[in-house]
Amino acid sequence: MNAVTxxxxxxxxxxxxxxxxxxxxxxxxxxxxRILKSAKDMHFTTMDGQKVLDASAGLWCxxxxxxxxxxxxxxxxxxxxxxxxxPFQMAHPLAFEAAKVVAGVMPKGLDRIFFANSGSxxxxxxxxxxxxxxxxxxxxxxxxxxxxxxxxxxxGFGGISVGxxxxxxxxxxxxxxxxxxxxxxxxxxxxxxxxKGQPQWGMHLADHLEALCxxxxxxxxxxxxxxxxxxxxxxxxxxxxxxxxxxELCSKHGILLIFDEVITxxxxxxxxxxxxxxxxxxxxxxxxxxxxxxxxxxxxxAANTQIYDAIINASPANAIEMFHGYTYSxxxxxxxxxxxxxxxxxxxxxxxxSLGLAPKFEKAIHALRGEPYVKDIxxxxxMGAVELESRAGAPGARAYDVFLKCLEMGVLVRxxxxxxxxxxxxxxxEDQIDEIFNTVKKAIHMVA
Ligand SMILES: Cc1ncc(COP(=O)(O)O)c(C=O)c1O
Numbered sequence: 001m002n003a004v005t006x007x008x009x010x011x012x013x014x015x016x017x018x019x020x021x022x023x024x025x026x027x028x029x030x031x032x033x034r035i036l037k038s039a040k041d042m043h044f045t046t047m048d049g050q051k052v053l054d055a056s057a058g059l060w061c062x063x064x065x066x067x068x069x070x071x072x073x074x075x076x077x078x079x080x081x082x083x084x085x086x087p088f089q090m091a092h093p094l095a096f097e098a099a100k101v102v103a104g105v106m107p108k109g110l111d112r113i114f115f116a117n118s119g120s121x122x123x124x125x126x127x128x129x130x131x132x133x134x135x136x137x138x139x140x141x142x143x144x145x146x147x148x149x150x151x152x153x154x155x156g157f158g159g160i161s162v163g164x165x166x167x168x169x170x171x172x173x174x175x176x177x178x179x180x181x182x183x184x185x186x187x188x189x190x191x192x193x194x195x196k197g198q199p200q201w202g203m204h205l206a207d208h209l210e211a212l213c214x215x216x217x218x219x220x221x222x223x224x225x226x227x228x229x230x231x232x233x234x235x236x237x238x239x240x241x242x243x244x245x246x247x248e249l250c251s252k253h254g255i256l257l258i259f260d261e262v263i264t265x266x267x268x269x270x271x272x273x274x275x276x277x278x279x280x281x282x283x284x285x286x287x288x289x290x291x292x293x294x295x296x297x298x299x300x301x302a303a304n305t306q307i308y309d310a311i312i313n314a315s316p317a318n319a320i321e322m323f324h325g326y327t328y329s330x331x332x333x334x335x336x337x338x339x340x341x342x343x344x345x346x347x348x349x350x351x352x353x354s355l356g357l358a359p360k361f362e363k364a365i366h367a368l369r370g371e372p373y374v375k376d377i378x379x380x381x382x383m384g385a386v387e388l389e390s391r392a393g394a395p396g397a398r399a400y401d402v403f404l405k406c407l408e409m410g411v412l413v414r415x416x417x418x419x420x421x422x423x424x425x426x427x428x429x430e431d432q433i434d435e436i437f438n439t440v441k442k443a444i445h446m447v448a
Contacts, residue, residue, distance in 0.1 A: 041427065063290035072295075075295065125301045152233060185236060198238060226258075259282040270358055354381060367441075382426060384422045
């Protein structure tokens with residue numbers, strides 16, 4: 001019996017009415033649910049005991065693999081000792097320790113760490129910091145935020161405003177935050193189709209920032225936020241020189257550059273950050289997901305010392321300097337999980353492992369070129385996407401069918417539009433990389 005069939009029978013026992021599922025077709029899912037029961041290392045197990053190879057690290061987040069004993073034990077111990085501590089005007093030791101360890105793997109200078117709980121919150125925090133920074137320096141007229149088409153920066157009002165995914169914006173369009181503009185996205189199949197790693201074409205697209213500076217006047221722009229590699233719209237790899245050019249232009253115009261590294265942070269490209277991988281240092285980095293192997297909700301913003309100093313020193317010594325924070329900022333259990341996770345990354349050299357596996361991953365994903373419907377293939381580090389031709393009038397339907405077939409054959413992939421996305425845990429083996437793409441190949445042949 002396959003996972004889908006078993007899960008349907010589960011629905012006889014479990015009332016699925018009340019759970020309003022996120023980013024899911026609720027009616028479609030509840031008619032044929034896919035239920036996971038447990039997970040260990042590279043595999044999930046479904047309700048009927050079918051093992052499913054995790055080709056997407058959950059949602060790009062379980063970088064050290066599932067069910068890591070060290071993390072579980074650290075959380076358990078912490079919960080017995082101190083289950084919660086208020087983070088406003090009070091603190092606990094692991095908050096400081098986790099901040100130190102995270103700062104230790106960020107690019108030099110980005111050493112002030114503000115904790116939140118989700119990528120969306122980290123993004124909104126960073127946008128607020130950008131505004132507060134300029135205001136503190138007497139440049140309060142810098143209020144404009146620049147995002148990018150096809151960008152995903154979470155689902156807060158800040159994130160969807162700077163984000164560039166139409167479906168996430170349209171229902172709320174009248175209420176998006178004002179004073180936002182967007183850079184063009186960097187993807188063009190005719191110019192860069194089937195690129196291995198970074199495309200050669202497209203650096204000039206960063207120059208659009210000059211046009212926005214000319215249009216709005218640079219002195220009104222607070223920050224530019226981009227994902228170094230756009231993940232959620234199907235792994236859009238930045239053209240050679242593009243991020244360097246954005247950095248140059250932001251520095252030239254006094255604009256802060258924020259890298260949203262919620263996906264690329266912690267080894268996805270073979271380094272602690274994409275910033276380190278590309279050799280481009282932004283002013284802030286947002287991170288979440290793999291910060292603690294996704295075991296407990298946690299995210300953070302790493303800000304450079306100048307931003308911290310400007311905001312902190314703008315207030316009297318006994319004042320709260322930034323009116324922002326969350327009840328669960330630096331939650332003890334999340335902080336314990338973060339420390340245990342970072343220790344695993346270091347001890348097992350998982351970022352180096354990811355770097356070492358990237359050529360194998362590239363070869364395996366590009367072997368799908370020429371298979372039916374395959375329109376483009378893109379990759380960098382241990383992330384990649386295979387874009388399929390859309391069915392007439394039914395965008396996303398073909399990739400959804402491939403996703404279902406893969407699941408039936410025991411491999412969990414992600415799909416977004418008609419792109420299949422891959423981002424296995426960094427502990428994946430070479431044989432498992434072959435298993436992923438051999439399964440996808442079979443699945444593509446099974447769908448119309
Ligand atoms: C680049 C990026 N930013 C922000 C987010 C939002 O994170 P969360 O879902 O934890 O709010 C995501 C989620 O995938 C992401 O990929």
